Amino acid sequence: MAGALLLVLAGCGVDSGQATETDGELGGTLTVLAAASLTDVFTDLGDQLESDHPGLDVQFTFAGSSALATQVAQGAPADVLASADEELLAAVADLGAGDPAVFAENTLVIAVPAGNPADVTGLADLADPGRTIALCATEVPCGAAAARVFDAAGLTPAPDTLEQDVRAALTKVQLGEVDAALVYATDVAAAGSTVEGIDVAEAADVVNRYPLMVLEAAPNPQAAEAFVDLVRSDAGRRALADAGFRLP
């Protein structure tokens, strides 16, 4: 029943046209379900694939990993699933055409407003009640990850707010309303010059892995394979690295 509820929340269905193949050339519609943090990278890669194959139309649905897993479990007609959560993807792994493979990793860093007005240098500063700190709530993935980082460091954080998602935490840094937040490296990269990232040594072991798989029921399996190949190509890896991902 939890799944049903989430489906209602996720809302959208995915419409996929049938693949039309002419002389091995890719065509039709390719439908990719991807974690929200992949929005920028995947949109660029999709554009690239479309320009390489003029007959191909690439459609993305970007959403939270749990919502995506629910959609796949409910039989959404999609070709590729790229998740930000290994566990959630494992739950639907039997719907994949092959084994899921990790193509990117994300780690937590400290985000501070441009210029770092509160002189934050490391994780210990996030345990200082005198500073205004935003963390993700432990109920959401970035908060769970943050909790593991603080555990590993033996620190008790002193947050002023527990955000509902990583974007909300980052927004407060961008506005300068908090001194620091613990967010993903990719979020700092996407935020541009308004935010500075500070690497956290203690976060090295708390890694978010991004698995990717072609779905068994994919309406357009050739195009799906082509997209997965593009993600794993040098160009794809460069794009991921530019967006702040670590590569396995």
Add this chain to the structure above:
Amino acid sequence: MPAPLLVPALLGVAFLVLPLLGLLVRAPWSEIGPQLARPGVGEALRLSLVSATLATAVSLVLGVPLAWVLARSQLRGRSVLRALVTVPLVLPPVVGGVALFLVLGRQGIVGGWLYEATGFSLPFTTAAVVIAEAFVAMPFLVISVEGALRAADARFEDAAATLGADRWTTFRRVTLPLVAPGVAAGAVLCWARALGEFGATITFAGNFPGTTQTMPLAVYLTLQRDPEAAIVLSLVLLGVSLATLLLLRDRWLGRGAVR
């Protein structure tokens, strides 16, 4: 009753009530006790009731005079003012929260000055919850009261003036009592909206148990990990708000019956 009214009315009721029924049917009733006993739930409920009530009080103090200006004054640009008042209604609440940061945050136009002068910063405090809720909910009150003022016979105010009452006395002793039902209805709407407020609150006030985590925030975060528990919490919020409104309604009806 004519069918063209009855059928849509029944559909309307179904549309409003069925989702609620869904919550009731799916609710894990056996878990209600343990869920309520969970640390933080009572705190979130108390904070919700207190902050919604304070937000309503703020809205009454500021909103009733504003409604009066919109309905009665000869001010030029009143229609523009009215449109501005309804902005929080159409603004996505999260955007409203960001807008509040820009004004009242420690980097904000007013908040920055306050922070420089006193070291006090509004975001992430209970006061910020009240402000966010009032920002989103006050238009409901203003619109209700303005409607009541427009519907009220302004000639009663003329009569009061010929009896020596200046405009302030007239407002207190004639206008306000005349539109009291409209003010009450507006306050109820405002309170209910404030109680359910999520977006502006979590943006501007953040989320921290005991200071800024109201029930809607608790429900949302619980939903991330434990949807069944979230249903229980939603029902608690719903039950408490319905009980409060019914209690108040009885009191108002009791008083209103003198008319």
Add this chain to the structure above:
Amino acid sequence: MSLAARVVVRRGSLQLDVELTVADGEVLAVLGPNGAGKSTVLRVLAGLLPPDGGRVVVDGDQVWDSPEEHRPAHERSLGMVFQDHLLFPHLSVTDNVAFGLRTRGVRRADARATAGDWLARVSLTGLGDRRPGQLSGGQAQRAALARALVGEPRVLLLDEPLSALDARTRLTVRAELHRHLTDYAGSAVLVTHDPVDAMALATRVVVVEDGRVVQAGTPAEVARRPRTDYVARLVGLVLLAGTAAGTTVELDGGGTVAVAEDVAGPVFVAVRPESVALYLSRPAGSPRNVWPLRLVAATPHGSVVRCDLAGEVALTADVTATSFAELGLARGAEVWASVKASEVAVYPR
């Protein structure tokens, strides 16, 4: 105490310019058709509407309105009675009457005591604890009168005070109003479209039509010698305009009327409908005023039938129902109408 005013208001199609003076103890009725601007005059006198020109002066030296200043309603010593009483629905009758004293700083207990006295004076003893909604129309209007008079204002304004009441209640409230107006020492202005109210309550009448005063005088003068069709209709007369020479008046619309007095120049001729006699053939003898006319409308009016006639002279005749039946008249019928010269009133225009 006295009130002297010239009220100028320009609002869209309404071009109002009216002069009024009301002496101590006098009741001035402002009579006129709907839309003539009489209520606007009252709103200006009350201070509810700043005029576009003119002045309102009380007691010769208190300026309420002038081009330089406007004293708001709540700073004027006045009482006002509205058509539909406008008692505050959320206050008891006593608190309604006490309202004007409370706003002027009288202590609550004293104000309520005075209000109680006034309720007794308008025969509402024992109803003070009721809400206005629990009073009859007549009781509510009497309470409204008490509320207006309780502060002993210099000026009392009455805006159609009887027109919302049913005919029987109107009679009793009119009598009561008359009593209080007689006792009232200040200047009273009564706006009405009902000539009976004006005749019964006022010491002087001004008739306002299209924003102008068209006639002024005592009620008896106005009733006897109307100067416009509107006033003539109100007082039940047929008004004809013409030019007199000797005892003959040449009507502006054609035809002649013989009168008993020797007059000259532009005149009005007023004919009472009951003085007009109708015949199927030219009447014997030779009355000087006899015209062949056509019946255009006949409407029962109490015990008489009012017959509207057209032809050389537009007349109205009231004949008894019996005569009407005996004559066997129908619409379009040709009749002879005659009026004795001595029954015709004539006065200069």
